Amino acid sequence: MLVLALAGCTRSPEDQLKAELQTVTSWAATARMVGEAWLKGAVPRAYTAQTLLAAEETLQEEAQTIQKVKAEGAAIGLQTSLLDRTQSLGRAVGQVRAAVESKDDQALGQLLEQLKGEEQAVKSLAGGARP
Amino acid sequence: MDEVHLIRDVLDNQLMDREKCPMGKVDGIVLVLRKGKPPRLAYIEVGTSTLAHRLSTRLGKLAERVGRRWGVRGGEPFRIPWTKVRDVGIDVEVDLDASETPVLDWEKWLNERVVGHIPGGG
Amino acid sequence: MKKALEITLGILTSVGGFLDVGAIATAVEAGASFKFQLIWVVALGTICVIFLVEMSGRLAAVSRHTLVDALRERFGANFYLVPFVAELIVDFLVLAAEIGGVCIALQLVTGISFRWWALPVAFALWLLLWKGTFSIIEKGTSFFGLVTLAFVVAVFVMHPPWREVAAGFVPTLPGHGRTHYWFVAVAILGALISPYLFYFYSSGAIEDKWTEKDLGVNRGVAAVGMGFGSFVSLGVLVVSALVLFPRGITIDRYEQAALVLTEPFGYWGFILFAASLGIACFGAALEVGLDQAYVVAQALGWNWGENQHPSEDARFSITYTIFIFAASLLMVAGLDPLTLTIFSMALTAVVLPLVILPFLVLMNDEKYLGRHRNGVVSNTVVIVIIVMTFVMAVVAIPLQILGG
Numbered sequence: 001m002l003v004l005a006l007a008g009c010t011r012s013p014e015d016q017l018k019a020e021l022q023t024v025t026s027w028a029a030t031a032r033m034v035g036e037a038w039l040k041g042a043v044p045r046a047y048t049a050q051t052l053l054a055a056e057e058t059l060q061e062e063a064q065t066i067q068k069v070k071a072e073g074a075a076i077g078l079q080t081s082l083l084d085r086t087q088s089l090g091r092a093v094g095q096v097r098a099a100v101e102s103k104d105d106q107a108l109g110q111l112l113e114q115l116k117g118e119e120q121a122v123k124s125l126a127g128g129a130r131p
Numbered sequence: 132m133d134e135v136h137l138i139r140d141v142l143d144n145q146l147m148d149r150e151k152c153p154m155g156k157v158d159g160i161v162l163v164l165r166k167g168k169p170p171r172l173a174y175i176e177v178g179t180s181t182l183a184h185r186l187s188t189r190l191g192k193l194a195e196r197v198g199r200r201w202g203v204r205g206g207e208p209f210r211i212p213w214t215k216v217r218d219v220g221i222d223v224e225v226d227l228d229a230s231e232t233p234v235l236d237w238e239k240w241l242n243e244r245v246v247g248h249i250p251g252g253g
Numbered sequence: 254m255k256k257a258l259e260i261t262l263g264i265l266t267s268v269g270g271f272l273d274v275g276a277i278a279t280a281v282e283a284g285a286s287f288k289f290q291l292i293w294v295v296a297l298g299t300i301c302v303i304f305l306v307e308m309s310g311r312l313a314a315v316s317r318h319t320l321v322d323a324l325r326e327r328f329g330a331n332f333y334l335v336p337f338v339a340e341l342i343v344d345f346l347v348l349a350a351e352i353g354g355v356c357i358a359l360q361l362v363t364g365i366s367f368r369w370w371a372l373p374v375a376f377a378l379w380l381l382l383w384k385g386t387f388s389i390i391e392k393g394t395s396f397f398g399l400v401t402l403a404f405v406v407a408v409f410v411m412h413p414p415w416r417e418v419a420a421g422f423v424p425t426l427p428g429h430g431r432t433h434y435w436f437v438a439v440a441i442l443g444a445l446i447s448p449y450l451f452y453f454y455s456s457g458a459i460e461d462k463w464t465e466k467d468l469g470v471n472r473g474v475a476a477v478g479m480g481f482g483s484f485v486s487l488g489v490l491v492v493s494a495l496v497l498f499p500r501g502i503t504i505d506r507y508e509q510a511a512l513v514l515t516e517p518f519g520y521w522g523f524i525l526f527a528a529s530l531g532i533a534c535f536g537a538a539l540e541v542g543l544d545q546a547y548v549v550a551q552a553l554g555w556n557w558g559e560n561q562h563p564s565e566d567a568r569f570s571i572t573y574t575i576f577i578f579a580a581s582l583l584m585v586a587g588l589d590p591l592t593l594t595i596f597s598m599a600l601t602a603v604v605l606p607l608v609i610l611p612f613l614v615l616m617n618d619e620k621y622l623g624r625h626r627n628g629v630v631s632n633t634v635v636i637v638i639i640v641m642t643f644v645m646a647v648v649a650i651p652l653q654i655l656g657g
Contacts, residue, residue, distance in 0.1 A: 022503065029500040030509050042515040043523050046364020051508040058505070123501065143326045143333075145554050156325065156554035177554075186331050221317050238555070241567035251384055251563070
């Protein structure tokens with residue numbers, strides 16, 4: 001996890017992409033869980049906004065990290081689709097955060113559904129196996 | 132007669148005065164050589180520089196210099212004559228009053244200069 | 254009657270004192286990443302800590318020496334310097350991590366960044382040590398520490414698959430992320446077998462003037478108290494495995510961990526998590542802060558004691574004052590509290606042999622313990638677990654850092 005951020009020097013591009021994939025999935029799931037908890041009134045506002053912001057920022061950073069991976073051969077396909085998904089997840093989380101900040105619960109419900117779809121799409125990149 | 136092993140039972144033991152007030156650790160033991168006679172057990176030493184000297188000469192000299200510059204008692208180790216030792220058990224007890232010796236200099240200095248100025252400390 | 258009361262109090266103390274930032278962080282991480290697969294490590298660490306806590310109490314009760322006094326006396330100042338420095342460094346990092354835990358708890362509730370909380374928290378800790386007595390700190394920590402039982406309640410509310418939980422007591426390897434698995438295992442052991450516990454416990458036994466008559470109480474407190482404490486740790490792990498693992502959430506920041514109790518308890522779950530983290534870390538920070546002053550004062554032979562007025566042990570009081578404020582500066586500087594926590598727990602695992610093996614030699618010395626010295630069983634159990642932890646640590650930590 002944390003120390004994985006320092007990683008990347010000795011691993012194959014494929015392993016590295018898989019590790020990034022796990023981080024992306026984890027933060028996407030976090031954002032959705034926070035959003036759902038907020039809808040149920042289970043978490044305070046400041047916490048919700050901060051955590052969603054952290055998720056958004058992490059996803060943006062992840063996108064940059066993924067871009068820098070020097071993938072070859074089959075891994076290039078994974079890299080492209082993962083990058084795509086990560087960027088769109090980042091945007092989706094940003095929208096969720098905006099909905100929380102404008103207290104638009106109706107839009108939030110829809111956005112969370114959308115986020116769930118995106119999350120599953122990323123998970124499917126792992127090829128069925130848990131990352 | 133009980134035997135006392137200097138290194139095992141005395142060195143690095145807790146030092147207590149006659150009121151059971153802690154006076155530091157036994158940092159060193161000093162023998163005095165006498166011509167034609169067996170060496171005499173002379174002092175117990177208490178002090179950071181003694182401790183540093185045990186580890187390395189260079190560190191010892193550094194500790195001495197730091198002590199001379201900033202120490203409250205000029206960095207000299209405090210020597211307790213062996214004749215003042217009363218008991219060697221769990222602690223080494225000596226027939227002295229800690230507050231009349233320099234071992235509590237730092238304690239007193241901190242008390243006057245720092246602790247006394249903090250509300251609830253004095 | 255008095256004995257029963259003492260045992261109860263002792264157990265309360267360990268429940269409050271056992272769970273700290275390391276135990277919570279590593280248990281959440283273990284559950285989130287490996288479901289129930291690391292339960293056996295918690296069990297192993299608990300067995301080891303029970304033996305070691307019992308030993309440090311026995312040493313104090315029989316020999317009237319604190320662990321530090323005995324170590325310096327038995328091995329000499331030069332040898333003792335190594336575990337002394339190791340312990341101070343580890344203690345310092347753990348103290349910063351505990352302060353970080355309290356600050357994060359406050360951040361969760363108020364939304365104000367943890368960095369702003371570091372100095373106020375350090376001040377509150379210091380004030381309590383400066384004004385309070387040992388028994389206030391001990392009993393206060395224990396009483397408020399009971400809030401952490403929320404994790405155990407949550408487990409029962411959530412009806413986990415008990416069969417699977419039980420299977421976690423048998424070691425198995427995961428299909429993925431083996432390096433990370435061993436790294437988390439090392440961090441769990443480092444968090445549970447925290448050396449500060451033994452120094453603190455033996456100092457407490459001396460402050461409470463234990464004698465050989467207290468050996469029974471000592472055994473009871475060590476076994477039931479530490480066992481019960483790790484019960485809470487297991488609670489954290491299981492809840493995390495039930496809530497975070499299925500969602501694929503692994504822990505990069507404390508904010509993610511804060512969600513574990515919202516599923517069973519809703520808004521109160523969020524508050525309970527923050528309260529548990531805050532109180533457990535605050536109690537542990539008091540203990541670690543005190544512990545550093547104990548270690549320094551005992552190693553140098555100063556007068557010490559939390560029951561004395563600061564003017565009676567100025568050097569001791571100034572020592573914890575400096576350590577607490579210095580440690581809080583790491584948080585002011587914005588060091589990530591979770592990274593610091595996991596790192597210091599892993600580091601603890603590495604230095605354990607330095608601290609524990611001389612301790613074991615002492616426990617076998619007739620001069621200190623007479624007929625109460627260690628038996629074969631306690632020696633073997635502790636040596637096996639400590640050596641195993643060390644080997645795991647030196648293998649897993651570099652691999653984790655290199656990402657191998």
